[in-house]
Amino acid sequence: MDVFERLKQAAAADWQSYVGHEFVRQLGAGTLPEAAFRAYLVQDYLFLIQFSRAWALAAYKSRTIPEIRAAQAGLSGILDETELHVRLCGRWGLSPEQLHSVPEHQATVAYTRFVLDCGAAGDLLDLHVALAPCVIGYAEIGKALAPNGVAALGDHPYREWIGEYAGDAFQQLAVGSRKLLDDLAARSMTERRFGELAALFGKASRLEADFWQMGLDAARG
Numbered sequence: 235m236d237v238f239e240r241l242k243q244a245a246a247a248d249w250q251s252y253v254g255h256e257f258v259r260q261l262g263a264g265t266l267p268e269a270a271f272r273a274y275l276v277q278d279y280l281f282l283i284q285f286s287r288a289w290a291l292a293a294y295k296s297r298t299i300p301e302i303r304a305a306q307a308g309l310s311g312i313l314d315e316t317e318l319h320v321r322l323c324g325r326w327g328l329s330p331e332q333l334h335s336v337p338e339h340q341a342t343v344a345y346t347r348f349v350l351d352c353g354a355a356g357d358l359l360d361l362h363v364a365l366a367p368c369v370i371g372y373a374e375i376g377k378a379l380a381p382n383g384v385a386a387l388g389d390h391p392y393r394e395w396i397g398e399y400a401g402d403a404f405q406q407l408a409v410g411s412r413k414l415l416d417d418l419a420a421r422s423m424t425e426r427r428f429g430e431l432a433a434l435f436g437k438a439s440r441l442e443a444d445f446w447q448m449g450l451d452a453a454r455g
């Protein structure tokens with residue numbers, strides 16, 4: 235069992251609150267109100283700005299070229315994601331400048347600053363464990379929402395979003411993140427430390443669930 239699987243099992247309830255959230259269920263069913271998706275996506279653009287910083291911090295905290303390359307791949311992946319956000323928000327008439335001027339929601343601040351602090355106060359393994367629900371979680375969600383491939387989604391209203399995370403590029407990013415966790419853990423994880431890392435992973439997963447909830451709450455007004 236790889237480290238990611240162990241973390242998931244140790245924080246099973248938190249993980250489930252994230253990947254099995256009502257927002258994800260409605261998104262997959264195509265019944266998610268557009269207002270909820272829009273509120274989520276606008277905040278997610280702001281989220282990605284902060285997560286770019288977190289991946290840049292991972293490069294700074296790295297000791298080896300493979301670690302720096304992994305951070306570069308994560309940062310590129312996040313920047314690629316922003317193109318999806320700019321495209322979709324552009325259809326609602328929102329420019330990147332307008333997105334940038336939206337105030338950050340509390341859920342955005344809480345999650346992003348938690349991860350940045352894990353990186354600032356901890357080591358590279360702490361930071362990658364805090365980043366894991368983001369990249370590996372969305373890859374898992376993307377795959378679950380497109381079990382027969384993106385083409386089979388037909389005219390699903392959220393096809394473009396699902397396609398981003400079910401697509402090869404994002405799936406490969408998640409594979410790389412899982413491997414990096416194993417490599418880092420082999421070097422610096424003791425069994426005693428595993429408990430602390432699982433708590434950190436569980437917290438990040440909860441903050442992901444709160445982020446979905448923010449989208450649902452915004453649509454309820």
Ligand SMILES: Cc1ncc(CN)c(N)n1
Nearest residue numbers: 278281315368369372445
């Ligand atoms: C909140 C959140 N978590 C994860 C991802 C995938 N990078 C995202 N775009 N937004």
